[in-house]
Amino acid sequence: MIRPEEGNRGLRLEEPLIFELDTPGAVGVDLPDIPDAPDRLGGLARNGPIGLPRLSEPRVVRHYTRLSRMNYAIDSGIYPLGSCTMKHNPRLGERLARLPGLGDLHPLQPDSTAQGALDLIDACADWLRALTGMPAVAMSPAAGAHGELTGLMCIRAALEARGDARAKVLVPESAHGTNPASARACGYAVESVPADSSGRVDLAALTDRLDPTVAGVMITNPNTCGLFERDILEMAQAVHAEGGFVYCDGANFNALVGRVRPGDLGIDCMHLNLHKTFATPHGGGGPGSGPVALSADLAPFAPLPWVLRDGGGWRLAEHASAVGGSPLGRVKGFHGQFGVFVRALAYMASLGGDGLRKVAEDAVLSANYLLARLDGTMTASFPGPCMHECLFDDRFLRGTGVTTLDFAKAMIDAGVHPMTMYFPLVVHGALLVEPTESESKETLDRFAGLMLRLAERARAGDAAWFREAPVHTPRRRLDETRAARQPVLRWTP
Amino acid sequence: MATVKFSKDHEWIRVENDEGVVGITDYAQTQLGDVVFVELPDVDRVLEAGSEAAVVESVKAASEVYAPVSGTVTAVNEDLDGDPSLVNSSAEDGGWFFRMTISDPSELDGLMDRDAYRGYVEGLD
Numbered sequence: 030m031i032r033p034e035e036g037n038r039g040l041r042l043e044e045p046l047i048f049e050l051d052t053p054g055a056v057g058v059d060l061p062d063i064p065d066a067p068d069r070l071g072g073l074a075r076n077g078p079i080g081l082p083r084l085s086e087p088r089v090v091r092h093y094t095r096l097s098r099m100n101y102a103i104d105s106g107i108y109p110l111g112s113c114t115m116k117h118n119p120r121l122g123e124r125l126a127r128l129p130g131l132g133d134l135h136p137l138q139p140d141s142t143a144q145g146a147l148d149l150i151d152a153c154a155d156w157l158r159a160l161t162g163m164p165a166v167a168m169s170p171a172a173g174a175h176g177e178l179t180g181l182m183c184i185r186a187a188l189e190a191r192g193d194a195r196a197k198v199l200v201p202e203s204a205h206g207t208n209p210a211s212a213r214a215c216g217y218a219v220e221s222v223p224a225d226s227s228g229r230v231d232l233a234a235l236t237d238r239l240d241p242t243v244a245g246v247m248i249t250n251p252n253t254c255g256l257f258e259r260d261i262l263e264m265a266q267a268v269h270a271e272g273g274f275v276y277c278d279g280a281n282f283n284a285l286v287g288r289v290r291p292g293d294l295g296i297d298c299m300h301l302n303l304h305k306t307f308a309t310p311h312g313g314g315g316p317g318s319g320p321v322a323l324s325a326d327l328a329p330f331a332p333l334p335w336v337l338r339d340g341g342g343w344r345l346a347e348h349a350s351a352v353g354g355s356p357l358g359r360v361k362g363f364h365g366q367f368g369v370f371v372r373a374l375a376y377m378a379s380l381g382g383d384g385l386r387k388v389a390e391d392a393v394l395s396a397n398y399l400l401a402r403l404d405g406t407m408t409a410s411f412p413g414p415c416m417h418e419c420l421f422d423d424r425f426l427r428g429t430g431v432t433t434l435d436f437a438k439a440m441i442d443a444g445v446h447p448m449t450m451y452f453p454l455v456v457h458g459a460l461l462v463e464p465t466e467s468e469s470k471e472t473l474d475r476f477a478g479l480m481l482r483l484a485e486r487a488r489a490g491d492a493a494w495f496r497e498a499p500v501h502t503p504r505r506r507l508d509e510t511r512a513a514r515q516p517v518l519r520w521t522p
Numbered sequence: 523m524a525t526v527k528f529s530k531d532h533e534w535i536r537v538e539n540d541e542g543v544v545g546i547t548d549y550a551q552t553q554l555g556d557v558v559f560v561e562l563p564d565v566d567r568v569l570e571a572g573s574e575a576a577v578v579e580s581v582k583a584a585s586e587v588y589a590p591v592s593g594t595v596t597a598v599n600e601d602l603d604g605d606p607s608l609v610n611s612s613a614e615d616g617g618w619f620f621r622m623t624i625s626d627p628s629e630l631d632g633l634m635d636r637d638a639y640r641g642y643v644e645g646l647d
Contacts, residue, residue, distance in 0.1 A: 451582045451583060452583075454583055454585075509556075509581045510556035510558060510581055510607075513556075513558035513559070513579075513581060514558050514606065514607070
C-alpha cells in the first residue's frame with residue numbers, strides 16, 4: 030500500500046543523550062596543564078566536577094550528525110505546515126547574509142560606520158511599505174506575536190492621544206490563536222466574534238458588537254480556514270465608523286503578497302512575519318522577525334528607533350525629540366533582526382514585484398489543486414476556492430475508528446511530515462494543508478496520492494494499522510499526556 | 523434528587539442547597555481528549571452567566587469553561603491541580619471544577635435537562 034520510495038525505513042538511528050555518552054578520560058581538546066597560580070577567588074573556586082559529558086571530538090560530531098538525520102525538514106521533503114512555519118529558504122539570502130560587510134557588523138558600531146546597513150533596513154521597509162500600501166513600517170519587532178503587541182500598543186497610544194481610551198478588542202473565531210493573547214497582553218478585554226456557515230467572520234455579529242468601547246478588531250485575512258474574508262471592506266468601514274482601528278494578522282500574507290495591498294482594504298495595522306511570507310529561516314534556523322505596517326493615523330506612534338536620512342547620511346533616531354510625534358519607546362534591543370532583513374530583502378529584490386505576485390498566485394493554485402484532488406475522498410470543511418491553504422475535517426473518517434491523529438501518524442510512516450492538525454478549532458478534527466508555492470506538481474501529486482490511499486485504507490476498515498503508526502520511526506507514539514502532566518525538564522544521572 | 527442542568531457549551535451545574543457545582547460534561551471530555559491542566563477561578567470571584575470562568579487544557583487544545591449561571595465562586599476543586607485526569611475519568615462527579623452561589627435561580631430555566639442535552643449532543647455528531 031505504501032510505496033517504498035515514500036518510506037523512511039533505512040535509517041532508524043538510535044542515539045542516547047549526550048550526557049549518557051559520558052566517557053571518563055575522553056577529551057575533545059588537549060589543553061596544557063593549568064600552571065600554579067595564586068588563588069584569587071577567596072576560596073570560591075569550584076572543586077567538584079561540573080557534570081559536563083567527557084567525549085572525543087569525533088563522537089560529538091557523530092552525535093549531532095546522527096540527531097540531525099532523525100529530523101524531517103523542508104530541506105528533506107514536502108512540509109505541509111507551509112508558510113505558517115517556514116517556507117523554503119533560498120540559498121541566495123544565506124549567501125548574502127554572510128557577506129563580511131553584513132555578517133560581521135556589530136550592533137554597537139557608530140552609525141557612521143554602518144551606513145550601508147541602515148540603508149538596507151530602510152530599503153527593506155520600503156519594499157514592505159509598497160507591498161502593504163501603508164505609509165510606515167516599524168522594523169524592530171522580533172516576531173509575529175511581538176508585532177501584534179507592538180501594533181496594538183500603537184492603537185492604544187493613538188486612542189489615548191485623542192483622549193479616547195477604550196476597553197476591548199474584538200477577535201473573530203477565524204483569527205489566529207495568538208491574537209486574543211496579544212490583546213490581553215496589551216491590557217484589553219477580548220470579545221469573540223462568531224464565524225458564519227461559510228467559515229468567515231459573521232459581519233452582522235461583528236457590527237452588533239461594535240460600540241465606542243471597542244479599540245479595534247483583529248482580523249486574519251485570509252483567515253485560519255484558508256478563506257478570504259470577502260467582507261473586509263464592510264468590516265473596516267463599520268469599525269472606522271465607531272472610531273476603532275482594524276488590525277490584520279499578516280501571518281497569511283503569502284496568499285496576497287503582490288496581489289492585494291492591505292492598506293487598500295482599510296487596514297490600519299498589520300504585522301508581517303518575514304520568516305513566513307519572505308522566506309527567511311525560523312525555528313532552529315534563525316530568529317523570527319515581525320515588522321509592523323502602520324496607517325498614517327498610527328505612524329506617529331511607531332516604536333523607536335527610526336531609521337532616518339538627513340544631510341546625505343543615514344542615522345538611527347533614538348529619541349522622540351528627533352522624530353516628532355509620540356513614538357513608543359524601544360520594543361527590542363538594537364536594530365531588530367538585522368540578519369533576517371538581509372535575507373528578506375534578498376528574497377524581495379531577487380523575485381521583484383512580478384515574482385512576488387507569482388508567489389501568491391502559485392501558493393493559492395497549489396492549495397486549490399490539492400483541495401480539488403482530495404475533496405470527495407477526504408471532506409473539505411468549506412467549499413472552494415480556498416486561498417493558500419485547504420482545510421479538511423474528520424467527517425471522512427467517521428465510523429472508521431481512525432482519528433485525525435492516527436491519520437497523521439500514518440503519514441509519518443509514509444515518510445511525509447503531517448499537516449497542521451486539530452487547528453483551527455472551528456471544525457472537527459481539522460487537517461489543514463498548506464503546500465506553498467515552492468512544491469512542484471510532481472510533489473503535490475505524490476502527496477495527494479498518498480493522502481487518498483491513506484483515506485481509502487481508513488475506510489477499508491484498517492483502523493488497527495493506523496493505531497499502530499508510526500512504526501518506522503526511532504520512537505513510536507510518545508505519551509503526550511504524561512509529557513504534559515509530568516514534564517521532566519532536566520536530565521539527571 | 524439534585525437538579526442537574528446542562529449548557530450548550532457543555533458545562534453541567536448541579537444544584538445543592540442553593541449552591542451550584544459546575545463542571546464539564548462527559549461528552550466535552552471525550553471531545554477534548556486527555557486533560558493536562560485546569561485553570562480554576564479564584565474563590566469570591568463574581569461570575570456573570572456566560573462569562574469565562576475556567577480554562578481546560580488537553581493534549582489537543584485549550585478551551586474556556588463558561589459560568590452556566592451568574593453568581594460568586596465559593597470553592598474550587600483543588601484535586602484537579604494534582605490530577606487533571608479526574609476530568610476524563612469522572613467528568614460529572616469527582617472532576618467538578620468549582621462551586622458557586624446562584625444569584626438568579628431563574629437562569630437555570632434557560633439551561634437544558636439531561637434528556638434535552640443528550641438530544642443536543644446527538645444533533646452535533
